[in-house]
Amino acid sequence: MIEMKKVGKTYPNGVQALKDINIHIDKEEFVYVVGPSGAGKTSIIKLIIREVVPTEGTIHVNGTNLGDLTKKQIPYLRRKIGVVFQDFKLFPKLSVFENIAFALEVTEEPPDRIKPRVMEVLDLVKLKNKTRHKPRELSGGEQQRVAMARAVVNRPAILIADEPTGNLDPETAWSIMGTLEDINHRGTTVVMATHNSHIVNHLKKRVIAIDDGNVLRDEWRGAYSYEA
Numbered sequence: 001m002i003e004m005k006k007v008g009k010t011y012p013n014g015v016q017a018l019k020d021i022n023i024h025i026d027k028e029e030f031v032y033v034v035g036p037s038g039a040g041k042t043s044i045i046k047l048i049i050r051e052v053v054p055t056e057g058t059i060h061v062n063g064t065n066l067g068d069l070t071k072k073q074i075p076y077l078r079r080k081i082g083v084v085f086q087d088f089k090l091f092p093k094l095s096v097f098e099n100i101a102f103a104l105e106v107t108e109e110p111p112d113r114i115k116p117r118v119m120e121v122l123d124l125v126k127l128k129n130k131t132r133h134k135p136r137e138l139s140g141g142e143q144q145r146v147a148m149a150r151a152v153v154n155r156p157a158i159l160i161a162d163e164p165t166g167n168l169d170p171e172t173a174w175s176i177m178g179t180l181e182d183i184n185h186r187g188t189t190v191v192m193a194t195h196n197s198h199i200v201n202h203l204k205k206r207v208i209a210i211d212d213g214n215v216l217r218d219e220w221r222g223a224y225s226y227e228a
């Protein structure tokens, strides 16, 4: 599903963000990527979605060697990968319904299929009663749930979440984790970069710990850290 072999990333300014990354993530796994600020977590995510290219090594996503992709093929890769961010990145002028429908319109979903599918994902994230609201009329947790609904509306094989609970209070963060687990149980692979040690230590999953551009640990049902 996601395979990185001997992947290194040196940015044009000479910063070596990733050194020798070897990771294999299978279909339907739920994986935390943890590590201190600057460790390289976001760089791994950007490589998976082909926002940046590696300086060394090879990456396969869903059987495709990203090194073989032409610029024109990148949008097709992105359809297989949903992404959510810490700051939600919703369109402020569009309603909840329109924010999600937009993702189907750009992939040219037949118009009569759009409404049922949007309502289906709003049901999944428990927001069917807020379809006409604008993002500013929602709480942070609700906005993140809209972002998740939008990320999965095209039925991607993989959902990448970069610090999805970063802007949320602890209780709301747990509700977001419930939604991510529901998405995972429906067959989507979830890769979540996080600093939230409480969640990682209590909702046990595979943990890939990155430090200084290297994989420090890769453990099934691991912990956030083993210090103190």
Ligand SMILES: Nc1ncnc2c1ncn2[C@@H]1O[C@H](COP(=O)(O)OP(=O)(O)OP(=O)(O)O)[C@@H](O)[C@H]1O
Residues within 6 Å of the ligand: 011, 012, 013, 015, 016, 017, 035, 036, 037, 038, 039, 040, 041, 042, 043, 044
């Ligand atoms: N576009 C870029 N150009 C140059 N250096 C970069 C770029 N993006 C990231 N870096 C550097 O690469 C290293 C890894 O950054 P990255 O954003 O992957 O870390 P991170 O683990 O996601 O950190 P955080 O938890 O703070 O988001 C850092 O030293 C960072 O300064």
